[in-house]
Amino acid sequence: MSHDIKDQVIAAIKKSGHFSLQLDESTDVSDDAQLMTYVRYQGPEDMEEEFLFCRPLQTRTTGKNLFMKVVPSFKEEGLLWRQCYSVCCDGAPVMLGARQGFIARVKQENPSVVVVHCLLHQNTLNYSWVRNPLHIEAEDLPDEIANISKLQEELIEIQNDATSHYDFKRLKESLSSFWIKVHKEKPNLGGEALKTLIPFATTFLCEAGFSALTVIKTKYRNHLQPEDDLRCILSTKSPRFEELTKTIQCQESH
Structure with a gap:
C-alpha cells in the first residue's frame, strides 16, 4: 500500500512540474537520526502537501550526509533538482551553513532555489x-x-x-x-x-511526522524501519485497492 501511495505522489509531482521540499532531522527512540521530508506541489484544484520519505542517517548529521541521503531518493523516483522551486528547513548550521550546509549543496544543483526557514523571512509586501x-x-x-x-x-x-x-x-x-x-x-x-x-512556510509537517514516529517506533519495536508505516498514516492519498488486487496472482490449490 505504501508503494502505491508513493507512486501516486511521484506521478502528481511530475505532472505539476515543480515542487517545494520541506525537511528536518531528529532522533528516534533508538537514538537513531532520521531525515523526514515532505513535498508541496500544484494539484488539479489546490496545492497538495504529501509525505515523501523518512530515512535513517547512519553517519553523523552533516549537510553533506543530509544531501547524500536525498540524492538517491530523487534519482530513484526521477525527480530533478531544477524542478525544486524552494526548500524549507530550520535555521541550524547543518542546513544553512554557507559552504557545507545542505542548502549550499542544493544551490550547486539549482542556484535559483528559494530558501525558506521562517515565515517572517517572506516578503509579505511583494505578495x-x-x-x-x-x-x-x-x-x-x-x-x-x-x-x-x-x-x-x-x-x-x-x-x-x-x-x-x-x-x-x-x-x-x-x-x-x-x-x-x-x-x-x-x-x-x-x-x-x-x-x-508553492513554498512551505514552516517545518510543521516534519515536526508532526516525528510525533507520529514516536508512536510507531517504540522501545519494543526499536528495529522498525518506519517509512512505509508513516506514509500510510501521514499521506492524504489512499491506496488504489482495485489496482492492487489486480496485481495479486491467484494461487492454485494443490
Whole structure:
C-alpha cells in the first residue's frame, strides 16, 4: 500500500512540474537520526502537501550526509533538482551553513532555489497582490517580476471580470485554488502568483511526522524501519485497492 501511495505522489509531482521540499532531522527512540521530508506541489484544484520519505542517517548529521541521503531518493523516483522551486528547513548550521550546509549543496544543483526557514523571512509586501488581486493597482505589481506589462494586462482583465470576482469570493479560503483556476486562463499572472504559494512556510509537517514516529517506533519495536508505516498514516492519498488486487496472482490449490 505504501508503494502505491508513493507512486501516486511521484506521478502528481511530475505532472505539476515543480515542487517545494520541506525537511528536518531528529532522533528516534533508538537514538537513531532520521531525515523526514515532505513535498508541496500544484494539484488539479489546490496545492497538495504529501509525505515523501523518512530515512535513517547512519553517519553523523552533516549537510553533506543530509544531501547524500536525498540524492538517491530523487534519482530513484526521477525527480530533478531544477524542478525544486524552494526548500524549507530550520535555521541550524547543518542546513544553512554557507559552504557545507545542505542548502549550499542544493544551490550547486539549482542556484535559483528559494530558501525558506521562517515565515517572517517572506516578503509579505511583494505578495500583497496575490492575497488581494482585485483591489490593487496594476502599477503596484513588484517591479522585479518578469514580463511585468503582460501581468499588468492580465491583472486588469481579471479585475474587470465578474466570474473572477465570484471565484475569488467563493475560493477565498484557499488562495491556491483561486490562482490555479486563474492560471488556466491567465498563465502569466497565475503562474507568477503560484510561485509565491508553492513554498512551505514552516517545518510543521516534519515536526508532526516525528510525533507520529514516536508512536510507531517504540522501545519494543526499536528495529522498525518506519517509512512505509508513516506514509500510510501521514499521506492524504489512499491506496488504489482495485489496482492492487489486480496485481495479486491467484494461487492454485494443490
